[in-house]
Amino acid sequence: MADTNKEIILVTGATGQIGTVLTEALRDHYGIDHVLATDIKKPEVDAGRFEMLDILNTQRIKEVVQDNGITTVYHLAAILSASGEWNPQKTWNVNMNGLMSILELGRDTSVTKIFFPSSIAVFGLSTPRVHTPQDTVMTPTTVYGISKEAGELWCNYYHQRFGLDVRSVRYPGIISYQSMPGGGTTDYAVDIFHQAILQGQYTCFLKADTRLPMMYMDDSIRATLELMAAPSDKIKIRTAYNLSAMSFTPAELAASIKKHIPDFKITYEPDARQAIADSWTESIDDQAARKDWGWKHAFDLDAMTLEMLTQLKKKYNHGE
Numbered sequence: 001m002a003d004t005n006k007e008i009i010l011v012t013g014a015t016g017q018i019g020t021v022l023t024e025a026l027r028d029h030y031g032i033d034h035v036l037a038t039d040i041k042k043p044e045v046d047a048g049r050f051e052m053l054d055i056l057n058t059q060r061i062k063e064v065v066q067d068n069g070i071t072t073v074y075h076l077a078a079i080l081s082a083s084g085e086w087n088p089q090k091t092w093n094v095n096m097n098g099l100m101s102i103l104e105l106g107r108d109t110s111v112t113k114i115f116f117p118s119s120i121a122v123f124g125l126s127t128p129r130v131h132t133p134q135d136t137v138m139t140p141t142t143v144y145g146i147s148k149e150a151g152e153l154w155c156n157y158y159h160q161r162f163g164l165d166v167r168s169v170r171y172p173g174i175i176s177y178q179s180m181p182g183g184g185t186t187d188y189a190v191d192i193f194h195q196a197i198l199q200g201q202y203t204c205f206l207k208a209d210t211r212l213p214m215m216y217m218d219d220s221i222r223a224t225l226e227l228m229a230a231p232s233d234k235i236k237i238r239t240a241y242n243l244s245a246m247s248f249t250p251a252e253l254a255a256s257i258k259k260h261i262p263d264f265k266i267t268y269e270p271d272a273r274q275a276i277a278d279s280w281t282e283s284i285d286d287q288a289a290r291k292d293w294g295w296k297h298a299f300d301l302d303a304m305t306l307e308m309l310t311q312l313k314k315k316y317n318h319g320e
């Protein structure tokens with residue numbers, strides 16, 4: 001197990017969808033003074049130590065690490081799949097050069113352990129679509145997916161070559177009530193809940209039958225903490241572990257919402273994000289994560305729907 005008293009943690013991209021929730025979980029787990037949140041966007045709520053930090057400013061990253069005696073980095077800063085297509089060069093620069101700066105910290109600073117979130121976006125049109133294996137054909141079509149696939153290989157390289165303790169999972173689409181997603185192809189599965197409560201209807205940018213792997217935020221945070229706390233010899237895969245909880249289509253998600261909001265209506269107006277979703281796989285074989293470090297998801301579609309609606313109704317003051 002990790003010695004929670006010794007780790008001093010830096011989180012990049014800490015005010016994003018996952019960073020907002022992960023930073024809070026890390027502060028709960030390791031102590032508020034042990035976690036430094038950074039981003040180019042300020043947090044909505046002042047909940048602990050925060051510093052503005054552009055992941056492309058390599059010199060400043062080093063200074064922040066040295067000044068704070070950072071031992072562990074959760075490197076979340078990235079540009080996601082849909083936003084990434086607007087400016088492929090910038091996306092490559094942020095996602096790839098940002099990661100390289102973080103990996104280099106493991107060679108010449110106090111940093112010894114790094115978490116890098118990969119994605120189902122590493123898969124492509126020639127990847128097996130159902131129960132996608134851990135080791136398989138990787139033909140990503142988006143610049144985001146290419147950067148994540150290259151990133152996985154660099155993580156593995158730094159582990160093999162320099163002994164750096166880098167750990168990674170391929171997150172599915174993450175669904176949360178605490179924070180909004182930031183420009184991904186799976187964002188519909190969050191927005192739909194807000195619109196169901198506020199408007200009673202939702203226009204989906206993917207087709208009704210587009211099946212994608214998804215995960216509730218609680219599960220993704222627990223997976224991240226468990227992966228990082230596992231003894232190093234249990235981590236057999238140093239590219240990135242497949243990680244799975246559920247797979248559903250927009251029509252199936254709408255049906256789950258209708259169990260609680262019977263008048264809820266969904267219409268479909270697919271846009272450019274449809275091609276990205278079509279290039280990803282439907283379901284994931286995550287046996288390696290389950291076997292190596294004991295991964296087990298808790299939320300299925302209906303459990304997640306109930307929790308999302310309950311939490312968002314509280315947020316919007318829509319009492320039952």
Ligand code: NAD
Nearest residue numbers: 013015016017018054055076077078117119171173174182
């Ligand atoms: P997000 O877009 O909500 O957050 C990313 C954060 O990175 C933002 O707060 C943004 O301000 C920050 N950022 C962008 N450019 C930066 C720069 N130059 N310097 C510093 N910070 C910068 O994304 P998220 O959903 O929270 O994702 C976090 C990580 O998890 C990303 O690496 C993403 O690829 C990965 N991931 C997310 C999902 C998902 O469904 N949310 C799925 C798979 C993988």
Ligand code: SER
Nearest residue numbers: 080081119184185186
């Ligand atoms: N949820 C992310 C996206 O849609 C996948 O990495 O971009």
